[in-house]
Amino acid sequence: MRVSREDDRYYGRKYYHKNRDKLLERSKEYNLKIREQCLEAYGNMCSCECGCREDEPHFLSLDHLNKDDPDKKVARSGSSLYLFAKKMGWPSTLRLLCHNCNQGRYYNGGICPRLTTKNSQKIEEN
Numbered sequence: 001m002r003v004s005r006e007d008d009r010y011y012g013r014k015y016y017h018k019n020r021d022k023l024l025e026r027s028k029e030y031n032l033k034i035r036e037q038c039l040e041a042y043g044n045m046c047s048c049e050c051g052c053r054e055d056e057p058h059f060l061s062l063d064h065l066n067k068d069d070p071d072k073k074v075a076r077s078g079s080s081l082y083l084f085a086k087k088m089g090w091p092s093t094l095r096l097l098c099h100n101c102n103q104g105r106y107y108n109g110g111i112c113p114r115l116t117t118k119n120s121q122k123i124e125e126n
């Protein structure tokens with residue numbers, strides 16, 4: 001009795017893993033496709049004010065223009081945000097940012113550090 005139950009569990013788990021891999025693979029492909037469409041819809045380029053215009057797709061991700069965007073509660077980031085953007089018809093409340101600008105803004109109080117660094121350099125030069 002005990003053995004067979006363990007067997008069941010073993011095979012159940014095996015089946016689950018096999019299926020999960022397949023499901024993961026499929027959703028990964030799907031998410032990549034959505035992401036591609038998303039990058040395309042938002043110009044395939046970092047839209048940060050610093051003008052970095054990074055166009056390496058792997059560096060780009062969607063960002064909420066407004067920090068207090070209520071949509072942020074629905075979809076914050078990652079594949080759920082790409083899906084959300086597609087569903088909403090690529091809303092203008094979102095934009096593409098490269099990871100540098102995105103992270104930089106986060107740590108620099110919402111302003112791309114490239115902007116503040118450039119400004120302080122200019123001040124020094126003058």
Ligand SMILES: [Zn+2]
Pocket residue numbers: 046047048052053054097098099100101102
């Ligand atoms: Zn950028």
Ligand SMILES: [Zn+2]
Pocket residue numbers: 048049050051052100101112113114
């Ligand atoms: Zn920037």
